[in-house]
Amino acid sequence: MTSQLSADTQFPPTVLRPGYDRNDLQPGILHFGLGAFHRAHQGIYTQRALQSEFGPWGIVAVNLRSPEPVEALAAQGGLYSVTVRDSHGETSEVVGVTIDWLCAARDRKRVLAYLANTSIHIVTLTVSEKAYGLHPATGGIDETHPAIANDIANPDAPVGAIGYLVAGLAARRNRGMRPFTVLCCDNLPSNGKVVRKLVLEMAERHDPRLALWIETEGAFPSSMVDRIVPAATDDTRLRARSLLGVNDALALDTEPFMQWVIEDEFISARPSWEAGGALFVKNVEPYEKMKLRLLNGSHTMIAHLGLLKGLDCVRDVMADPEFVAMTRDHMRVASATLDPVPDIDLDHYMNQLIERFSNRAIAHRNIQIAMDSSQKLPQRIFSPAVEALAAGDDGASFARVVGLWIAALIRFKDCNDPRRDELLSAAQGADPQDYTASFVAIEGLFPRPLATSRPWRDLVNREVAAWL
Incomplete structure (x- = not known):
């Protein structure tokens, strides 16, 4: 039986591997949405950044509801592969930037603890447009959205992305800490401004002083992301096994092209994402x-x-x-x-x-x-x-x-x-x-x-x- 991808795997020389010591990685980013796009986009950019300039930029990957990708990542010690394919051939890369993995529906306390930890400088999101609870007419929070309704009523027990952001920021304010930078990577126009508005509206319902603190101290840079990442299939996993020599339950195929344009507005330090080609601009x-x-x-x-x-x-x-x-x-x-x-x-x-x-x-x-x-x-x-x-x-x-x-x-x-x-x-x-x-x-x-x-x-x- 073919073994599973792990830290002990001996890869063929054609497979690209993390060019840094994973044992030295410390958490610095918490990411909501452990989907294919994040793994083939932000995961690759962060790997490039660490290979260029090592730092405390390990990713804590959080899935809001489904435990399956979390369990798969745990079984592989945080490793997964991305195969770039076009008419010229294919190249597989093992990505090792993720250092912890949580399902928020099962482990809310640990997610909240991370958000309140000084080690987390940046919270990124790829949760899809519908998960934000955006009201199509007002551009604010939609109180009929199940996650929004829950998180207004239960601020200390959030289930949605906006609720978690507000709860994490509230904990940091209560402890005299600086906020984390919130970096949205979903396909929403002016996504940073959108998420900022939603967070402020949610915070206002809980504590107007919290909302004022976030408005004054917080940072919500907008970003534009681009890479075509199809949903994985059995063929994807079979191809990965032939390239890696082991099974990878989280294997992905993608194209050579990738793009990330980010407003350069961060509260504190950030990875050197430009090493992977990210473009930092004033207006995205x-x-x-x-x-x-x-x-x-x-x-x-x-x-x-x-x-x-x-x-x-x-x-x-x-x-x-x-x-x-x-x-x-x-x-x-x-x-x-x-x-x-x-x-x-x-x-x-x-x-x-x-x-x-x-x-x-x-x-x-x-x-x-x-x-x-x-x-x-x-x-x-x-x-x-x-x-x-x-x-x-x-x-x-x-x-x-x-x-x-x-x-x-x-x-x-x-x-x-x-x-x-x-x-x-x-x-x-x-x-x-x-x-x-x-x-x-x-x-x-x-x-x-x-x-x-x-x-x-x-x-x-x-x-x-x-x-x-």
């Missing part, structure tokens, strides 16, 4: 808007094209020249809504995206990308559509994406989305004379300029009809 918003509208917006379109055409992965959609042209056209239209992006050649960036989407070695499933679309469309599609209409454009390309989404909901009568019941009810009651009507009626789903634009809604209806 132009970069994140570029990524959300060009990469993520195109991904949403491609994913729904794939679902409607019965194509499993992004690469399958991009094998059709018609869909490649459609993707390029959408990017071109979306790029017209962008602010200037320092040091970025947009034409080159868009060509890179086409190449990345077409990577035959990466099996990024369309159904994975299509998850939680109601939470993603506002920043990826609705916002640029509103701007396009205000500038005198018809917004047809954005209407196409929305039409594809609605057509998929009507055809398949199912979705993986936090607003699933509302969306499926709208799909069930959709009127062929105006498919958009039942969706526009969902509170807080569409921004008013789109909901009230008859010409734009007619374009959406035309797209829905074309795909049903």
